Each structure stands twice: as C-alpha cells, then as structure tokens.
Amino acid sequence: MQLYNSLTASKGEFVVPTDRPVTLYVCGVTPYDTTHIGHARTFMTFDLLVRTLRWQGGDVRYCQNVTDVDDPLFERARRDGVDWRDLTENQVRQLVADCDGLNIIRPTFFPRASQEIDGMIPIIQRLVELGHAYEREGNVYFSVRSDPNFGAMARMGYDDLLATANQRGNNPNDPLKRDPLDFVLWQTGKPGDPSWESPWGMGRPGWHIECSAMATRYLGPQLDIHGGGRDLLFPHHPCEIAQTEPVTGVKPFAHVWMHAGLVWLDGEKMSKSLGNLVFARDALKEHGPNILRWYLLTTPYREEFFYERAEVSRTREPLGLVEGALAATSGSGTPLEVSRQRDAFAAALNDDLNTPLALAHILELSRAILAASDDARDISTAQATLREVTGVLGLQL
Ligand SMILES: [Zn+2]
Structure with missing residues (x-):
C-alpha cells in the first residue's frame, strides 16, 4: 500500500506486517464542544484506513486519545459552572454517539489524558536528565535548542515555526523560557485548575506530552502510523x-505520519474559534450517514475539503444508483464477472486512499450490474462484490 508520509514529504510503500498488528495512533479531541464535520472527516479518514487494512488481512491496533487536560476544557467548565469531569463525560458520550452514527469504527484503546498522568511524569523526568528539558519555578520546558532537528517535519525556518506556534497557543513572552519556542512539558497551572502531584510540585502536563505518554503506553516505543x-x-x-x-531511543517515533486536510465552510477554516461549525449530529440528522460519508469521500483526504451545505444532498443520486444495483433482479444467464472492478477499487484505496477514484469504480460496477440485470444475466456474485466494496468505505447499504 502506498501512503503519503509527512515525515518524508513523499508517497512510500507501507508494508502491512503479517506477524503482528499494525499500530495506529490518532490524536483525538479536547472534549469541550460537540463533534463538528472537521473532526468527523479526520476520524473518517483513519476509519477508512483501518477498514482498508483489515479488508486486506491486516490486524490493526488503534489508539485514539481524549485530551481532557487542556485549557479550553477548563475554561469552558468554569464559564458554564460545571465540573470539568462532568463536562468531559458528557462530551465524550456525545462524541462516541456521533462517531457511531457515522459508522466510524471504535478505536481499540480510547485513553483519557487525566487518567494517564503517571505515564507522563517519568518521560518528563528523563528529558530533564538527558538535558532536553529544564525546570523553572514548578514548570518544565522542552529546550528546542537541544534538538538540532526540532520541527524538521514542518519544513519551515525558525521564524515561521515560532509564528505558527504562536498562532496555536504558544506563549513566546513567558519570561521563564530560555527560547520563545520552548514548549511546556509540565506547568503549575492557574489557581483553581485541576492539578496533580509531581516532582516539580502540584501542576499538570502540557498538551504534547500527553500524546507521547499514551501512544507509547498502548502501542509501544515505535508506531507504524501516527495521524x-x-x-x-x-x-x-x-x-x-x-x-x-x-x-525511547528509537527513531523514528512513527514510520508514517498522516495528516487529513482541514474542512472549510463558506471560505473560512471550520473551527471553534471562528464559530462557523457544522456539527456532525445536525448533518447526520439531515442527511443520514451514507450520504454524509459519500460526500466526505469525494475529496482525497489530504486535500482541504470545501463543505457546501447545498452540495451534500446531491450525493443522493450516485448512492441511489448503487442501491438500485444492489436491489436489481438476478437472471439465469451468463454470470457477470467483476473481479477487474474489484481489483481497480482495491488499487485506488492502496494508492494513498484515493477515495474519489474508489467511488468512481463503485459507480462503474453498479452500472455494469444494472446493464447485466437488464440482460437477465446472473448478477448475484457481482452484487456480493458491490456490497463488499461499499462496506470497505463504511457505507451501510
Ligand atoms: Zn496528539
């Protein structure tokens, strides 16, 4: 299977191991706002990867975390006057319901950062011992100057790295840091925020270290795919x-790094901060899972997706064709042979999950079945193949 790897900025062969499961870690949500289409698209991408690998005989061990130790969650809990644990509980329940509704396969492991603090502290301690991190007044920072390759995957110079980090929550003006790009491993936190005991006093972990701890605990020191x-x-x-x-002493941490493109709505990135969200729950209620899934698969996962509310229901037409082919009457004439279309479908997915091409092959297969049905040929095997390949895309027809 060919997968695009952000680490090498190129497509490369991913060989599915036969003697052990594929390990996959996907960064999950901070549970303070309901699942929107941006989340849904990311999780659907990795759902499709899991389905494709399993379809081809691979075993997959999939870990997706919940970032329930994070500023936005605590701020929302304070604003609404609720306990952050109750907020997490409600939001995770909603997330699971939304993903189930979209027929997204549940991860093998679904850990919460708040339950994994004991795995983070030893990693931070070791980074301090190794000279990669330093403590200042109860906070511990990673020293980016200690790593000559820091940020290599982003392929940017220092100034762009810093500007991007600043847009995404970095505080360059923290006077305790040696370098404005140094990032928090442990912090004292705001008074009233949840805190845990540590060798540096009461506090809480930074966001990044949470994923390192959970990924290595559940999947080992080296991952096949991180997304x-x-x-x-x-x-x-x-x-x-x-x-x-x-x-861990193991490089690379993950062999393949996969990134799903962001979703745009009306010309702007769909995001909580901009408030232009389409919630998965609402879209599901309006369209149902099959239409929504088909629509989101019409663009390759790496590209940005331009969500157009008026466009979603147009998916009804191709889906109707597939449903018609599945319901068509089989005759007793020469059986319709479709192994070529099945192979073409598999080849499309094996080419870095080329979903638009996979959908095109499904339509071609459906048309062939309808034509053969008109000629009273035996289409039962072809229909079984059609059901099989639509199932790989997570469609429930
Ligand atoms: Zn993460």
Whole structure:
C-alpha cells in the first residue's frame, strides 16, 4: 500500500506486517464542544484506513486519545459552572454517539489524558536528565535548542515555526523560557485548575506530552502510523517527536505520519474559534450517514475539503444508483464477472486512499450490474462484490 508520509514529504510503500498488528495512533479531541464535520472527516479518514487494512488481512491496533487536560476544557467548565469531569463525560458520550452514527469504527484503546498522568511524569523526568528539558519555578520546558532537528517535519525556518506556534497557543513572552519556542512539558497551572502531584510540585502536563505518554503506553516505543488533522503538523506532532525519541531511543517515533486536510465552510477554516461549525449530529440528522460519508469521500483526504451545505444532498443520486444495483433482479444467464472492478477499487484505496477514484469504480460496477440485470444475466456474485466494496468505505447499504 502506498501512503503519503509527512515525515518524508513523499508517497512510500507501507508494508502491512503479517506477524503482528499494525499500530495506529490518532490524536483525538479536547472534549469541550460537540463533534463538528472537521473532526468527523479526520476520524473518517483513519476509519477508512483501518477498514482498508483489515479488508486486506491486516490486524490493526488503534489508539485514539481524549485530551481532557487542556485549557479550553477548563475554561469552558468554569464559564458554564460545571465540573470539568462532568463536562468531559458528557462530551465524550456525545462524541462516541456521533462517531457511531457515522459508522466510524471504535478505536481499540480510547485513553483519557487525566487518567494517564503517571505515564507522563517519568518521560518528563528523563528529558530533564538527558538535558532536553529544564525546570523553572514548578514548570518544565522542552529546550528546542537541544534538538538540532526540532520541527524538521514542518519544513519551515525558525521564524515561521515560532509564528505558527504562536498562532496555536504558544506563549513566546513567558519570561521563564530560555527560547520563545520552548514548549511546556509540565506547568503549575492557574489557581483553581485541576492539578496533580509531581516532582516539580502540584501542576499538570502540557498538551504534547500527553500524546507521547499514551501512544507509547498502548502501542509501544515505535508506531507504524501516527495521524491527525493537518493543523497538528506543527507544533503538536514535531513536539511529540522531539520529546519521545530521546526517551525511547528509537527513531523514528512513527514510520508514517498522516495528516487529513482541514474542512472549510463558506471560505473560512471550520473551527471553534471562528464559530462557523457544522456539527456532525445536525448533518447526520439531515442527511443520514451514507450520504454524509459519500460526500466526505469525494475529496482525497489530504486535500482541504470545501463543505457546501447545498452540495451534500446531491450525493443522493450516485448512492441511489448503487442501491438500485444492489436491489436489481438476478437472471439465469451468463454470470457477470467483476473481479477487474474489484481489483481497480482495491488499487485506488492502496494508492494513498484515493477515495474519489474508489467511488468512481463503485459507480462503474453498479452500472455494469444494472446493464447485466437488464440482460437477465446472473448478477448475484457481482452484487456480493458491490456490497463488499461499499462496506470497505463504511457505507451501510
Ligand atoms: Zn496528539
């Protein structure tokens, strides 16, 4: 299978191991707002990867985390006057319901950062021992100058790295830092925020270290595939790499880094901060899972997706064709042979999950079945193949 790898900025052969499961880690949500289409697209991308690997005989061990130790969650809990644990509980329940509704396969492991603090502290301690991190007044920072390759996957110079980090939550003016790009491994936190005991006093972990701890605990020191949304290409994922590799002593931390393109709505990136969200729950209620899935698969996962509310329902037409082919009457004439279309479908997915091409092959197969049905040929095997390949795309027809 060919997969595009952000680490090498190229497509490369991913050989599915036969003697052990494929390990896949995907960065999950901070549970403070309901699942929107941007999340849904990212999770659907990795759902499709899992389905494709399993279809081809691979075993997959899939870990997706919940970032329930994070400023936006605590701020939302304070604003609404609720306990952050209750907020997490409700939001995770909603997320699971939304993903189930979209027929997204549940991960093998679904850990929460708040339950994994004991795995983070030893990693931070080791980074301090190795000279990659330093403590200042109860905070511990990763020293980006200690890693000559820091941020390499982002392919940017220092100034652009810093500007991007600043847009995504970095505080360059923290006077305790040696370098404005240094990132937090442990912090004292705001008074009233949840905190845990540590060798540096009461506090809580930084966001990046949470994923390193959970990924290595559940999947081991080296992952086959690490994924997430495109916005994690910097700083989150390079920070994970910088803090994990010195501690495990294994490079690369993940063989393949996959990033799903972001979703745009009406010309702007769909994001909580802009408030232009389409919630998965609402879209599901309006269109149902099959239409929504088909629509989201019409663009390759790496490209940005331009969500147009008026366009979603147009998917009804191709889906109707497939449903018609599945319901067509089989005759007793020469059986319709469709192994060529099945192979072409598999080849499309094996080419870095080329979903538009896979959908085109499904339509071609459907038309062939309808034509053969008109000629009273035996289409039962072809229909079984059609059901099989639509199932790989997570369609429930
Ligand atoms: Zn992560």
